[in-house]
Structure formats: C-alpha cells, structure tokens
Amino acid sequence: MRASRLISILNILQARGRATAPELAAECGVTLRTVYRDIDAMSEAGIPVYSERGSAGGYRLLDGYRIQLNGLSAREAEALFMTGLTGAATDLGLGAVMVGAQNKLLSAMPAELRKGAVQMRRRFHLDAPAWFAQADQPVYLPQVADAVWTQQAIYIRYESWNGLKERIVEPLGVVMKSGAWYMVAQGENTPRTYKISRIHALSSLDQHFTRPADFDLAAYWDASTLRLQHDLHENIATIRLSPTGIRMREIFLSAYIFSEMKLSPEPDEDGWYLATIPVGKSWHACIDLLRFGEDVEVLEPPELREKMREMITKMSRIYNA
Known part of the structure; x- marks a missing residue:
C-alpha cells in the first residue's frame, strides 16, 4: 500500500x-x-x-525531474488502453494525435507491460451510439472543440425548436451522448446546451473569455440531463405487456423509461405483465408505445389510451384502403 x-x-x-x-x-x-x-x-x-x-x-x-512509467501495475497499463475513444478523437480532429500519444505511451512502458496494453486495445472497443442509431459527425465539431480549448467566443446560427437563431456564445465544453455531440456554452452568463449538428454556420470571434472557475462540466451535464428527463416525462402511464413485449422492452424503450419502469412480479391469467412507466405528451408516448405493436395495451391515463385508439384506427384505414 x-x-x-x-x-x-x-x-x-x-x-x-x-x-x-x-x-x-x-x-x-x-x-x-x-x-x-x-x-x-x-x-x-x-x-x-x-x-x-x-x-x-x-x-x-526539482525542475526537470521526471518519473518513468515503470511504476504502473499491469492492470493500470491495460486500463490506459481501454478508453476506446479513437472514433471520438477522430471526430474532434485529434485522431492522429491520439494514435501518436498511444504509440509514445507504449514505447515508454516496460516490456512486461506492453503486451497486456496491446491486447487490451485489440480486444475491447467502445461503440458509443445506441442501438439502431447512427453517430452524427457535425461539420463544425472541430471548430467548437478548438474554441473550447482556446476559450474563444464564437458566432453561431443555430436551429432551435423555434427556428433559426443567431447567437454569440462562449463554449465551455463538449459532450458526446449516445453518438451525438453537444456543446455547453454560456451566453449572458447562463450555461446552455446546443446540439452541434444543428449549427448551420459558425465563425470564431476575436474575443477571448475567462472560463468560470467553479464550472464543472460533468456536474452540469448530469444535472441538466436529469432535469430534461423529468421535464420530458412528467406523466405516468399504466400498460400491459405480452411475454414478447417483456423481452423487447429494453430495445423499444429509452434507457430512462426502462430504468424507471415498475413491473409486476407475476403475469396475469393471460400471461401479460402490468407495468407503470414515465411518459411525456400523449403524441410522443404513442410513438414510443406503438413500437410494441400488438404486444402492448395502454390502460391509463384515459387520454393516452384514447390517443392510441385514434392513431391505430387511422393506421387501419390506411392499410385497409
């Protein structure tokens, strides 16, 4: 020790x-x-x-004194090559830099640790995007990353829910979530989140800013993600799932809804399970639940059940025409 x-x-x-x-x-x-x-x-x-x-x-x-990597344990050396973020580094324009850094790290390692590190890089890989979703590669990602690093203000034309907006912001950090890239930036001293793929134009300004000393990117992201999840899923629905629906719920439901689902321990006489899940507006909830097809039944709230009936009736008319 x-x-x-x-x-x-x-x-x-x-x-x-x-x-x-x-x-x-x-x-x-x-x-x-x-x-x-x-x-x-x-x-x-x-x-x-x-x-x-x-x-x-x-x-x-003492100035100039450097320790070597022979203090690493074998597991520590292997862990250094388990990041699996070469794809992310490439998107940021740092792919060659990461490869060069890893090669230098390997050459500095004692020979007995090198083998394990190389095997770890070959045998483990991080695939960040969720299933059935493709990672985006925003055009302006390298410029955003550079502005974060140099603490340089940028002008952006951004597509929000209310249309195109023009803003001058101070980028504080970049986050990748399920294959999508986001910029956390402050404007008028308030941090906000922007999806980088929605930036239609960007230009760097001859204006540098001082990063807030108390800003913690990870803490901000965790708090804002939790707040967004609660805001988007303000209601609770009671549903029934068939045995097939039970097996497919982890694929068809978002990670948040799946984690918050309350499932009955035993099936009913038909073999179906009762469950409660957080849902948002009726239209969005229908889109999520219609993925289950005939293997789901909405019981409550009444307005969601009625919206499901309305959408299924319209679909039936289309396919029976």
Whole structure:
C-alpha cells in the first residue's frame, strides 16, 4: 500500500508542479503525519522533492525531474488502453494525435507491460451510439472543440425548436451522448446546451473569455440531463405487456423509461405483465408505445389510451384502403 501511495504522490507532484501536505493527504486518504513520513522516505530514497514556505508554498519536485512509467501495475497499463475513444478523437480532429500519444505511451512502458496494453486495445472497443442509431459527425465539431480549448467566443446560427437563431456564445465544453455531440456554452452568463449538428454556420470571434472557475462540466451535464428527463416525462402511464413485449422492452424503450419502469412480479391469467412507466405528451408516448405493436395495451391515463385508439384506427384505414 505504501509503495502505491508514494507513486501517487510522485504523479501528483509531477502533474501539478506543486501540492500542499493537506492536498496530498486528501488525495491519498491518509493523515498529515503519514504524508510527512512519505515525503521524508522519498527524500531518503534520492527523489529530489523539496518544500517551499509561504501562502503559495507546498511540496514540489526539482525542475526537470521526471518519473518513468515503470511504476504502473499491469492492470493500470491495460486500463490506459481501454478508453476506446479513437472514433471520438477522430471526430474532434485529434485522431492522429491520439494514435501518436498511444504509440509514445507504449514505447515508454516496460516490456512486461506492453503486451497486456496491446491486447487490451485489440480486444475491447467502445461503440458509443445506441442501438439502431447512427453517430452524427457535425461539420463544425472541430471548430467548437478548438474554441473550447482556446476559450474563444464564437458566432453561431443555430436551429432551435423555434427556428433559426443567431447567437454569440462562449463554449465551455463538449459532450458526446449516445453518438451525438453537444456543446455547453454560456451566453449572458447562463450555461446552455446546443446540439452541434444543428449549427448551420459558425465563425470564431476575436474575443477571448475567462472560463468560470467553479464550472464543472460533468456536474452540469448530469444535472441538466436529469432535469430534461423529468421535464420530458412528467406523466405516468399504466400498460400491459405480452411475454414478447417483456423481452423487447429494453430495445423499444429509452434507457430512462426502462430504468424507471415498475413491473409486476407475476403475469396475469393471460400471461401479460402490468407495468407503470414515465411518459411525456400523449403524441410522443404513442410513438414510443406503438413500437410494441400488438404486444402492448395502454390502460391509463384515459387520454393516452384514447390517443392510441385514434392513431391505430387511422393506421387501419390506411392499410385497409
């Protein structure tokens, strides 16, 4: 455990340049006394770590000192090549950069770790898009990514639900969700989410911005996704599913609806299962549920059942004409 902790401290100091004892203790989950002992042990081992006093002080490594990758465990080395994000990097215009970085990382690894890392890259792959959905490749994705990195404001002509809008925004981050790319950007000091494939025109402005120090992209995305899911599925429907419908529910329902579904433990006398699911407006709910064909029956609410009956009747007239 101590050897692993010493390597962690080395990595922290190498990555950040400087860290205080309380910061190292928090990162490693140990007491300040333990950190002081670890620093002393590193110095005795010949590692050039020294302390700086003052409000901006802390521990740091001698300038130019670099540790090698021989501190990695075999599992850690393999995990580095399990990202599977080469496709995403290519979309961002960084495909060649990622390949070059991986090759450099492989060459720096000890020989005994190289084999496992290569096998991990060959045997595991991340396919981000959902089933029956194709990943989009927005025209302006590389420009958006560059603006995020350089903290440069951009002008966009964007297709919203209310038509084309023109905006000047400050890009804070890029997110890929189920194969689709989104930009999180602030305008008038309020972060908003934009689907990058809906950007019809983009130009970079000679205007740089300061990124909010307290903005956390992952936290923003999680909170906004949860809020959107609740807003889009404000109602509850009671349905019956046949045995075939039960087997197909994970494919036909969105991940959110599937995760929130409440299913009866036992079937009724016909072998069908009772379930409650979150739904949105009647028209959207019908589109989702009609995928099940004859293997679903809507019981409640009455307006959703009536909308299903209305749509099925119209479909019947079309095919019986």
